[in-house]
Structures are given as C-alpha cells and as structure tokens.
Amino acid sequence: MTPRTVKLRVNGEAREGQAEPRLLLADFLRHELHLTGTHVGCEHGVCGACTVIVDGRAMRSCLMFAVQAEGTEITTVEGLGTPENLSPLQDAFHRHHALQCGFCTAGILTTMTALLKEEPDPTPDRVREVLSGNLCRCTGYIPIVDAVLDAAEKIRAAKA
Amino acid sequence: MWSASGRRLRASSANPRADQVKPPPFDYAKPASLSEALELLASDDDAKILAGGQSFVPVLNFRLASPSLLIDINGLAELGRISLVDGGLRLGAIVRYRDLEDSELVAAENPLLAHALHHIAHYQIRNRGTVGGSSSHADPSAEFPAVSALCGAEYVLQSIRGSRVLPADEFFLGALTTALEADEILTEIRFPPWPRDRRWAFEEIAPRLGDFAILGAAVLLDPGETRILVFGAGDRASRLPRAEAALRGRTLDKAAILEAAKLASEEIEPQGDIHATAEYRKAMAEVLVERCLERASGVKVVA
Numbered sequence: 001m002t003p004r005t006v007k008l009r010v011n012g013e014a015r016e017g018q019a020e021p022r023l024l025l026a027d028f029l030r031h032e033l034h035l036t037g038t039h040v041g042c043e044h045g046v047c048g049a050c051t052v053i054v055d056g057r058a059m060r061s062c063l064m065f066a067v068q069a070e071g072t073e074i075t076t077v078e079g080l081g082t083p084e085n086l087s088p089l090q091d092a093f094h095r096h097h098a099l100q101c102g103f104c105t106a107g108i109l110t111t112m113t114a115l116l117k118e119e120p121d122p123t124p125d126r127v128r129e130v131l132s133g134n135l136c137r138c139t140g141y142i143p144i145v146d147a148v149l150d151a152a153e154k155i156r157a158a159k160a
Numbered sequence: 161m162w163s164a165s166g167r168r169l170r171a172s173s174a175n176p177r178a179d180q181v182k183p184p185p186f187d188y189a190k191p192a193s194l195s196e197a198l199e200l201l202a203s204d205d206d207a208k209i210l211a212g213g214q215s216f217v218p219v220l221n222f223r224l225a226s227p228s229l230l231i232d233i234n235g236l237a238e239l240g241r242i243s244l245v246d247g248g249l250r251l252g253a254i255v256r257y258r259d260l261e262d263s264e265l266v267a268a269e270n271p272l273l274a275h276a277l278h279h280i281a282h283y284q285i286r287n288r289g290t291v292g293g294s295s296s297h298a299d300p301s302a303e304f305p306a307v308s309a310l311c312g313a314e315y316v317l318q319s320i321r322g323s324r325v326l327p328a329d330e331f332f333l334g335a336l337t338t339a340l341e342a343d344e345i346l347t348e349i350r351f352p353p354w355p356r357d358r359r360w361a362f363e364e365i366a367p368r369l370g371d372f373a374i375l376g377a378a379v380l381l382d383p384g385e386t387r388i389l390v391f392g393a394g395d396r397a398s399r400l401p402r403a404e405a406a407l408r409g410r411t412l413d414k415a416a417i418l419e420a421a422k423l424a425s426e427e428i429e430p431q432g433d434i435h436a437t438a439e440y441r442k443a444m445a446e447v448l449v450e451r452c453l454e455r456a457s458g459v460k461v462v463a
Contacts (some may be wrong), residue, residue, distance in 0.1 A: 001185050021188035021230065022181055022220075043182055044218035045285060057258070059288040063217040064288070067188050068232060111284060133282025133368045 003015050008069050010035065019066035026050040028066035029076060037106050041135070048134035051107035058114035062079040077106035080113055088112055088158070090149035093144075098102030100138040108134045112148050120156055124149060183220040190232040194239065194318070194347065200231050202320045202343045207231055209345055211254050211293035212438040214285045219297075239292070239347055244269060247353035255347050257304075261286065270311070270351055272360045272378065276303045279362075282370040292346045300335050301372045301392035303364070308349060309397045310378050316348040317341075327349075334395040358382050359421025361452035364392075365444055367435070374436045377424075377448035381456045386412070388420065388449055393430040393441050400427045404451065412457045421450035 003018040005020040010033060024043075027059035029035045029052070043062045050061040081087035086094065089112055100104040108131070115122060115130050122130075123130035127148045131141060191197040201207050210216060210225035211234065218227050233239060239252040242263050249269045251260075257280050260266045260273065267274045280303045281289060294304050295315065308315075308328045315331040317324050317340060331339050340346060364376035373392040373413035380387040386407045391397035403423040410416050454461045 001187055018251055020181075020185070024181065024183070024217075024221075027181060044221050045214060048282070048284060051284050058284045060214075060284055061286050062221070063213050063285075065188070065213075065217075065230075068190075068213075068234065089163040115283070129278070129369060130283040132368050133284045 004067055006066050006070050008071060011075055013132065015068070021065060021067050023066045024062050025052070025069050026061035027062060029074075034120050035076050035078055039103055039106050041103070041107075046135070047104070047107075049104050049107040051110045051134070053110050053114045056117070057112065058111045075110065075113070077109055080109055081108070087113070088154045089116065089148070089151040092147040092154065096143045096147035096150065098139060098143040098147035099115070103137045106132055108136070108144060110152075116148070116152050116155060117140040120159075121152060122148075133134045176457070180385045182223070182411040183217075184223050184226040186220075186227050187229045187261055188232065188377060189229060190235055192235060192354060194233075194236055194345070195237065197231050197233055198318060198320045198345060200229070204229050205342060209233055211296075212256060212288045212290040213293070213296035214281065214289035215294055215299070233345070242266065242326060244390075245350070249273075249351040251291050251351075251352075253295075253348060254290045255292075257281070257286035257289050257291070259290070260271075270307075270354050272311070272362060272380070273304075273307050273351075276307050276362050276378075279303050279364050279366070279369065279373070279376075279386070284441060293330070296338060296340060296346050297347065298332055298334075298336050298338050298396070299372065300394060300396050301374075301376070303373065303376065305332055306376060306378065306389060306391035306397035307362075308351070310380060310387055310399065311351050311354075313352070314350045315339075316350065317344045318347045319344040323347075329399075332396045337395075355382055359456045361455040363448040363451050363455075364412050365448070375430070375441050375444045375448060377445065377452050379449070379452040379456050381412070386420075386453075388424060388452075390424060390428055390445050393428040398428075400424050400449075412453065412459055414459060414461050417450055417457070417459060417461050421446045424449040431435070 003020045006019045007016040019028050026040050029038045039049040041047035045060050047064045051058050052061045054072050064115045081090045127145050170218050206228035210232045241252045242255055243250045261277050291304055292301050312439045313328050330455050356376045359381040360380045364373045375392045377390050388400045388403045403420045406420050406423050425442045425446035428445050430438045432438040
C-alpha cells in the first residue's frame, strides 16, 4: 500500500514521516523518526517496553498504527530528560538501581511519567497495579516501586 | 547520532529495516461519520473495523487476519458516549475502559462493572481499549462480555440494511465468535437499570492482576432471583441454570451456598490449556462461586 505522510508532534517538536497503513507506531518512531529509545519487545501488547505517551495517556505503540497518530502529541523516553538533566523520575531510577539491562526501562518511565501527572500521590498498591502492565526480567520490581514513590514525593515537594 | 527529539544529526540514508513490518498489507480509511463507515464496510467483503485495536492489532501482528481495508472508527464521537437512558447505562462502542474508570455515572449505575474494570487488562491497554472492540473480539475469558451477559445487557448492531438489538447471550456465539455479520458494526451496549437493593460479587483467578482470567465468577442477588455466571471455563461466559435453580425460593444459608457452588463446578465443562487443567478450573469454579455467594449475601461459610 502507498505510504502516506504522517504529521504529528513528538517531544514538543513538529515532525513528519512516511508510513504505509500497516506500519506500527513503534516502528515509525524507531525507523522513520529514528527515536530508538522506544523499545520493541513482544509486539503484541504484553510486555509494555514500547509504551509512549499519546495525548497525555500512556499507550502501547506496538498496538497503534502510525497513520492513527496523525495530529497527536507524543512523548517518548527521549522527551523526558537528558543525560545531563534527568527528570525526577529518571533520577530516582538511577538512585534506587531501578534498572539493570534497561530494555524495559523506557516503557516503565513513560508509563509512570503519565501516571504521576494524573495521580501525583499514588499509593504503593496503585503503583504496583499500574506497573503490572510492564514486564521486567532482571531488576525485580521492588526498586522500581521505590523509585516511583520517591520521585512522586520529590515532584510534590518541588511544587509545594 | 540523534538529537533529543530524534532529528538525525548526520546525513540521512535509507533505512534497511523500514520495510520489515509485522502486519500484512491493508488499506486504511478513517470515516467522519457512522453512515460513511457503514457504506465502506458494505462495499468491501474483506474490510474490518478498527476500534481501540488492543485485541485486533495483536491478531494482525500475528497475521491471523488479512483484511483488505481497516476502517478506523476512533474518530466517530457519536460512538464514544456514556449515557443513562430509561435508568439503564448505555455505552457507545468506542467508549474506552479508561473512560469507564473515570465515570461517576458508571460507578453509580453499575458497581459490578466499575469493580471488574480493575481486572480488565493493564493501565496502558485500558487507556485505549474499547468496550465494543473487546466485545467484538469475544475472548471467552474477557471480563466485560462476562459482566454484560450476567447483567442481561443488549448489543446494538448496525449496517446499511438497518439495525438490530440482540441480548448478550445471542450476541456471543462462541470463542472469538459473535453474531456480527460482515457488514455490521457493533455501535452500542445497553445495560438494564441496576436495582437499588441488588447485591453482587466478582472473583477471578489470573496469573497477574490484569491478565486474562484462568477462571472468573460473578453473582447478582436480587429479591427472588440469584444469578450465577462463570467465565473462562468454556467457549463463552455463561450463567449456570442448575446452580441458580438450586437457590430458587430458598434462604441463602451456608448449606444452600455450598450446594450451589458444588453444582456450579459440576455444571461447567472447561478445557485444559497451557494455563490450567480442566480439573483445576472445575475445582476453582466451586471455590469462586462459593466466595461470590458468601461475599454478596454476607453469610459466613468459611470460619
């Protein structure tokens, strides 16, 4: 099928690229826009590695087509912070050793960034419930939950 | 090297992997109205409807379906409404699970559905998945179809030929099979009014919260009627007539609950699969139905 032009905003910048209808948003971000921070794991919605924020909500980019992202505002892990200036959540992941190989991390960071924006003071149980949508096979979830709760506290304190 | 927004900092070159995609090729249309969507669907035998895509995109990624055309109904605001009509909750087909979670109307008008939402997939999936999409997919262990069947909800199907309304037990025909004809779109799901004195319970066993149920059960206690339903045990969620009959006209005490739970276990004919054996599902049906009846009635069965 003929590729179409997809125009959207990614990490605050107007972007466009070519996508035939069957191109998944995850592959579009990686191969067309060269944003390889979004990782592709299971490619059927189970693992959560490809999670990005679409119009404010965390979603699986492997379960959307790029053509469906026309006109949307997307945040990927590249939009959260920089190595010199980590986001509070990224900084908490660093301090709590909430990652090991890092493959699942981008999807967890985008998910929890969206969550903390919607719910600045989640309970530990709520963090665990939301984290159930992301698989991590090496670190274990305890430091991840600790990092999210710590970041939530720091973000709230900075706003107070 | 890439900048933070992904702009390529050195000269662009053709990407060798850009053509390696999982889904089969298809054309794509995003109609602006339901009538346009119905026309498109009627004009192409191999066209398929795309709603939230949280069940159907995996099907495409595995190449289990090869539609000629995907008709994306996500732009049809007329299918995205949650409303109350004649005391009953009405859900447009592209209402997302997240919208149900955020809805005070749902919490007030169907507490069972509001409770079951926490078991439906994960946060990110609920942000996009729709009630119409998962109903049309008809997974036998999915929670929303089970709740709709227990409540006696009706499914509204439309095509260019007209519309028809089917009760849940005539809409769901079997595993991944519904009464939808090739030219029909599921447009709305209508729940009957929720009686104020109704008591209810919902239980499910899953590897993780949000995974598909290995087995689930739910009950409704109304004055004069007890409804019992099990899902994940057959080709679709089903009420259990023998277990229900055993409770008709009877005080719901410990003996009655134990008898109904045992009948529920005998009444189902589950399959064994990679997640659990048929025997395990039968044993758990007894446990979950007992727990549901205990919780809904307040009768203490296990000390």
